[in-house]
Each structure stands twice: as structure tokens, then as C-alpha cells.
Amino acid sequence: VTRIRRRGQEVVLTFSAVERRVLGDAARDLAELLGTAGEQRDADPALQRLLPDGYRDDAEAAGEFATWSRPDLTTAKIATAEQIAAAVDAGDDARLDRQGVTVWMRGLTDLRVTLAERLGIRTDDDAVPDTQAGALYWWLGETQEMLVATVDRWDAEGRR
Amino acid sequence: MVGVAQLVERWLVVPEVAGSSPVIHPMIPMDRTLSALPVEVLPDEDVETSLRPEVDVAWTTVVWNDPVNLMSYVVHVFRSYFGHPDAVARRLMLQVHNDGRAVVASGPREEMERHVEAMHEYGLQATVERAGA
Numbered sequence: 683v684t685r686i687r688r689r690g691q692e693v694v695l696t697f698s699a700v701e702r703r704v705l706g707d708a709a710r711d712l713a714e715l716l717g718t719a720g721e722q723r724d725a726d727p728a729l730q731r732l733l734p735d736g737y738r739d740d741a742e743a744a745g746e747f748a749t750w751s752r753p754d755l756t757t758a759k760i761a762t763a764e765q766i767a768a769a770v771d772a773g774d775d776a777r778l779d780r781q782g783v784t785v786w787m788r789g790l791t792d793l794r795v796t797l798a799e800r801l802g803i804r805t806d807d808d809a810v811p812d813t814q815a816g817a818l819y820w821w822l823g824e825t826q827e828m829l830v831a832t833v834d835r836w837d838a839e840g841r842r
Numbered sequence: 843m844v845g846v847a848q849l850v851e852r853w854l855v856v857p858e859v860a861g862s863s864p865v866i867h868p869m870i871p872m873d874r875t876l877s878a879l880p881v882e883v884l885p886d887e888d889v890e891t892s893l894r895p896e897v898d899v900a901w902t903t904v905v906w907n908d909p910v911n912l913m914s915y916v917v918h919v920f921r922s923y924f925g926h927p928d929a930v931a932r933r934l935m936l937q938v939h940n941d942g943r944a945v946v947a948s949g950p951r952e953e954m955e956r957h958v959e960a961m962h963e964y965g966l967q968a969t970v971e972r973a974g975a
Contacts, residue, residue, distance in 0.1 A: 731908075731967070736958050738969050747970070751959045758963060784922075787915065791965030798910045806909050823912060830914045837922065 684821075686828045693783050693832055695776040695825075702770040704818060708793055709767035715796065716760045719752070728799040732759060732792055762789040783833045790826045794819060903947040903957040906967040907938050919964045920946060924957075948973060 685696040697705065716732065723729040733755060736747030766789045769776040778786060797819050798804070801811055810816045905916075913935055920931035924946065937944035946968075947957050954970045961968035 732965075734962055734967050734969075736955060736962075736968075736970055738971075743970070747955060747958075751955070751962075755959060755962055787918075788964055791911065791915065794910050795908075795965055803909055806907075808909060827912055827914060830912065830918050834914070834918060 684825050684828070686825070686832050688832060688836060689777075691779060693778045693829070693836070695778070695786075695829075696774055697770060697776070698774075701821075702774070704821075706767045706770045708797075708818070708822075709763045709770070709789065712789075712793055712796055713760045713763040713767065716756055716763065719756045723752075728796045731795050731799055759788075759792055763792065765789070780833070780836070783829060783836075787826060787829055787833070790822055790829070794822050794826070797822070900973050901949065901951040901954040902945045902971050902973050903954045903961070904943050904969050904971045905934075905938050905946050905961060906969070907942045908967050911966060913939070916966065919961070919966060923960055923964070945971075 684698075684701060685694075687694055715726075715728065718726075719729050719733060723733055733748075733752055735744040736751065737744040762785050765782075765785055769778075776786075797815065801813075801815060801819060802808055803810060803819075810819055916935045916938065917928070917931045920926050920934050921928055924931075926934065934944050934946050947954065951970065958968045958970050
């Protein structure tokens with residue numbers, strides 16, 4: 683099971699070999715998927731959730747917003763996914779500074795958003811399927827929850 | 843180009859390591875996700891307009907409910923990005939849950955577009971909206 687702990691000005695995540703492979707593969711898949719956004723965004727509901735419209739009920743404004751913001755947003759999300767993949771490839775421990783934690787929380791969220799779409803989790807009433815992909819979805823959520831709790835305690839120390 | 847079916851297939855397969863079963867445990871209960879909170883009756887306060895007293899408040903940043911994001915994460919984003927105190931961040935998160943959406947900022951259009959782009963970077967569903975729409 684993943685361990686997450688504070689060590690000075692770092693958060694250290696320790697993964698098992700299986701977790702490293704699963705997370706690395708998922709992050710690489712996500713980066714690859716985002717790489718197709720230029721052509722596929724409007725055809726793939728997962729890309730639509732990762733790269734949402736900036737306006738509802740105003741197609742013209744949404745189009746303009748997408749034109750200036752979507753390339754950068756896509757590039758940032760690809761970089762985030764690649765950063766996670768590189769970190770789990772490098773060894774059992776991922777050592778994150780404060781900004782690194784934010785990158786990881788964003789990346790884990792993008793993974794969960796994508797996986798949710800693939801698993802059909804689109805409304806409050808949709809259950810997580812009892813499959814290995816469903817277990818991965820839970821695991822990503824659990825890891826995210828621990829990471830948020832850890833960084834919230836860290837931030838609270840800074841405010842005291 | 844990556845096919846959707848290919849991605850699903852890859853994601854559906856959790857690789858096995860010889861001699862050990864996958865150490866992935868479904869431990870996080872559903873009721874910690876944003877949209878699975880119990881519905882609470884909130885005081886009818888006009889949180890959004892009291893937060894940003896700019897003169898030009900013709901536009902707003904709206905965050906929408908979704909079944910994926912953890913409530914702790916949404917509170918974290920509202921606190922760390924907008925600088926809201928914890929109680930305000932939590933109240934806004936609850937508004938998103940209870941009403942399906944919440945206005946989290948008001949002001950000039952360009953500023954709201956930057957906020958929405960930032961929310962998208964965090965993985966939240968957000969849009970720009972004309973105030974009072």
C-alpha cells in the first residue's frame with residue numbers, strides 16, 4: 683500500500699512495484715491520449731472532461747476561449763502526466779516539493795476524470811464497477827485523499 | 843493515434859507481478875467524493891458577491907458538481923487558489939454539491955477567464971458566466 687509522509691520540505695510517496703507499473707502505464711496512456719486532443723477532443727468524452735468548455739450556452743465565446751487557452755492547458759496536462767510517469771519510473775520513492783505536490787494532485791485528478799469516463803461514472807448515481815479498473819479508480823482516489831490531507835497539514839503549519 | 847478501445851483495454855489490465863497479487867485495495871468510500879455528500883440545508887447567504895467587492899462584477903466564475911472530485915480536494919483548491927479561509931472554501935464546496943454549481947468569484951471577464959482556466963488545470967469543471975444569468 684502506498685505510503686505518503688512529510689520529510690522536511692518534501693512529501694515522499696513510496697510505491698510498490700505493482701503500483702509503480704500501474705501508475706506509470708496509466709500516466710503514459712493519459713499523456714498519449716492528451717496528445718490526440720488537437721484532432722480528437724470533440725469526439726472523445728474523456729478529452730471533453732479533461733479540457734472542458736469555458737462557457738456553457740455560448741458556443742462562440744466557448745470557441746474563442748478554447749482557441750487561446752486549450753493548447754496551453756493541454757501542454758500543461760501532458761507535462762504533468764509525464765512528470766508522474768518519470769517519477770514512478772525512477773524508483774520506489776517519489777520526492778515532491780510543495781509545487782510537486784500540486785502537480786501530482788492535478789495529475790491524479792486527470793487520471794481519475796479519464797478513468798471515470800471510461801468506466802461510465804458520469805453522474806452521482808453511477809457506481810464504480812467491481813473490476814480491476816474500478817480498483818485502480820479507488821486506489822487513485824485513496825492516494826489523492828492522502829496527498830490532500832498531507833499538504834493541507836503542511837499549508838496549515840505555514841499559516842501559523 | 844491512440845484508439846479509445848485500445849486505451850480502455852490497457853487500463854482495464856492491471857499487470858501482475860510474479861508471486862504477488864496486485865496491491866490495490868478499494869479503501870476510499872464513495873461518500874468522500876464531491877457529489878456524494880449528504881444534502882445539507884445551508885444558510886441563504888450571498889457568499890460570492892461578498893467575497894470580491896470589485897466595481898466591475900458583470901462576470902462570474904462558476905464551478906460545477908461532478909461525480910469524480912473529492913470534497914477535500916475541492917476545498918483545497920478553493921483555499922489555495924482563491925485564498926479563501928477554510929470555512930468559506932468549505933461552504934462553497936457544499937454549494938457546488940447542494941445546488942450543482944456555485945459562483946466562486948466575480949469580476950471582470952478577463953479575470954474570470956483566467957480563473958476558469960486555472961480551475962481546468964486543477965481538473966474541476968468550471969465556466970465563465972455573465973452575472974445574474
